[in-house]
Amino acid sequence: MKRTPPNPHPEYEFLGPPGAVAMLIVLPLITYGLYYNCRSGFGCPPAYWDAKDGLWPKVGSNPATYASDLWNFLLSTWDTDAFMVYSAFMVFLFVCYFVIPGHVVEGTVVGGVGGSPLTKDRSNYKLKYKVNALRTVMLIAVLVVATLMTKGVEPFLFLHGHFIGLITASLVWTFAVAIFVYIWSFIPDSNGQEKILACGGNTGNKIYDFVLGRELNPRFSASPDSTFDIKYFIELRPGLIGWVLLNFGMACQQYHDLGGRITNSMVAVLVFETFYVVDSLWNEAAVLTTMDITTDGFGFMLANGLLTWLPMNYSLQARFLAAYPVDxxxxxxxxxxxxxxxxxxxxxxxxxxxxxxxxxxxxxxxxxxxxxxxxxxxxxxxxxxxxxxxxxxxxxxxxxxxxxxxxxxxxxxxxxxxxxxxxxxxxxxxxxxxxxxxxxxxxxxxxxxxxxxxxxxxxxxx
Structure with a gap:
């Protein structure tokens, strides 16, 4: 198999390789920072910084210890229960994708380089996708209501109490998925042909390609008729549905803390953001015309944005209101x-x-x-x-x-x-x-x- 060579004159985005390295470090730290800067009992933002009081831990004055300080900080955020819950959520969504019925739709023309002889004519290269995300969230809603009726809000308080652990769990999944799809992009498809690569992710710089995404549409099968696409699956399900569930957990925490009521501000955040998610899933096929699907490769940047950044940072308003209620x-x-x-x-x-x-x-x-x-x-x-x-x-x-x-x-x-x-x-x-x-x-x-x-x-x- 002749492999498509890297672009000899790549047009880097996001400040090129240095920007890619920065994303690997800075994006997770921003998510952690938003958590440590806005918590109940410490202020939002906190009035002072002190590692002894459980705020953002100080980095040692010796530059040689920066890496070990960061690693020790990450270890301190590990929560096995949170990791198991996040992993169970991902597996549940994966099973639902295959089990729940859904119709198959054809996407728009996607753009990339390389690929099998069947896909060299890029003017008609379209993929097919299974649409069932809305039915998945409907099943989850039924399970949530059943849990509320039998056990009350208590099980959902876990989401607030283990939030930092859930951030770390999502990052473990982010890096695992990004590493998998990067390695997967080098493995020929079932016909022994090269995968379709993203135009901007085949520069030859390993870190940059890992972050931006080397393969355009990583799938379990390279056949255009395949109905499972890793990028498409992660695009809507884990981030959007996880966002709603985290919001609901914050509302349950406020309900618990306020003795059986939630504020109208929490209701507004819950209703508007849930409506946005349901509307997005209702119009699931519309995502097939976006740059994420048609143009951008799937690497760390998108994986982090969909598995960590979206649910953990977009739920900030609900988490703030759980700690600092507003009427x-x-x-x-x-x-x-x-x-x-x-x-x-x-x-x-x-x-x-x-x-x-x-x-x-x-x-x-x-x-x-x-x-x-x-x-x-x-x-x-x-x-x-x-x-x-x-x-x-x-x-x-x-x-x-x-x-x-x-x-x-x-x-x-x-x-x-x-x-x-x-x-x-x-x-x-x-x-x-x-x-x-x-x-x-x-x-x-x-x-x-x-x-x-x-x-x-x-x-x-x-």
Whole structure:
């Protein structure tokens, strides 16, 4: 088998190999830092730092001991019970994927390099995916209700009490999955052919390729008809469902601490974020048009984002409210609800419009009246509707929802606003990456498109 050589002139992203090394270290430390900086009894953020009081442990003054200090810190966060619970959750989702019925859908054209003779024609390379995530979460909901009715909230207090252990467990799974898919990318498929590699993950730099993801769509079988895709499975299930379960555990902790009630702020966070997750799973097939699936390789960066970063950091608002309850006024409630509703309307209707146009074409009844421009590559770019107002208008709706989930926490601490702040940076960076890819793909047609649709994310502002 002739292996596709690394790109001799790689175009690095995320500051290249040094940035990849930084992600391996900094991303886990940020997750730990958010936990140690916002806990019940210590302040959010804490008023002082002292290892004796169980806050973020101090690093020794001797640089030679930094590595051992970090390792000792990680060992101190190990929780066997938490690891077993997190692992059981992952195995449960894996079994549900195969056991629960679901229909198979065809994704959009994916882009990569290399591969078997059957996939050298990249213009028609599509994969098939099994859609059953919503049914999985419905089964989990039934199990949660049954547990509440028989045992009360007590079992769910585990999620709050073992949170630091769950972070470490998720990181163990993150590194295990990332290592597996990296090694898997070098193993030929069942036909003895090379895997399809991500364009940006085949640089020859081992650390960079490990972080960004070498293989585009790691699967148990290289056949395009295979219905199990590791990246697709992890994209929606562990992170989103785990996020909701952690939120519920924080609500149970508040219910326990407040003697049988939860605040309206906790209800708002629980309802809005659960609705977002259920809506995402309801529209599971829509993820097949995203860059995560079609363009980016699957490596440490995505594994960490979906297995650790998403559930552990996005549940920050609920964890804050469990420790520092907030009772919102009527005006406060109205502000939160309005922000959520406007954000959701923009996000879902814009994404739905794009997804319908890509899947069914301009002639479909649901796309009647939409204007578009054709490019030399044969692609069609929308220039009316939501996509005529801004080139990434869906990002604006997504960010408004992120803000709505932090507003119930009030203004006593800036830490619950980590998510909308980080998310704004992420969306701007993602928009810049997408702009660069589109400019390379469409050339002068993209410049023409940008003249028609001037604004990037927020009309008349950015």
């Amino acid at each position: 919102m006024s009527m005006a406060h409630c109205l502000l939160v609800v309005m922000t959520q509703c406007v954000g959701y309307y923009i996000f879902r209707s814009a994404n739905g419009q794009k997804n319908n146009f890509r899947r069914y074409g301009a002639a479909a009844p649901q796309n009647k009246g939409l204007k578009y421009m054709e490019t030399a590559s044969g692609s069609k770019l929308l220039i009316s509707g939501w996509w005529g107002t801004a080139r990434h208008i869906n990002y604006f709706g997504d960010w408004l929802m992120a803000l709505a989930w932090s507003l119930p926490c009030g203004l006593a601490s800036p830490i619950p606003y980590f998510y909308p702040i980080y998310f704004a940076v992420l969306l701007i960076h993602r928009e810049l990456r997408d702009e660069e890819k589109c400019r390379k793909k469409y050339g002068k047609d993209w410049d023409k498109y940008c003249e028609i649709v001037r604004w990037r994310i927020i009309p008349y502002i950015y």
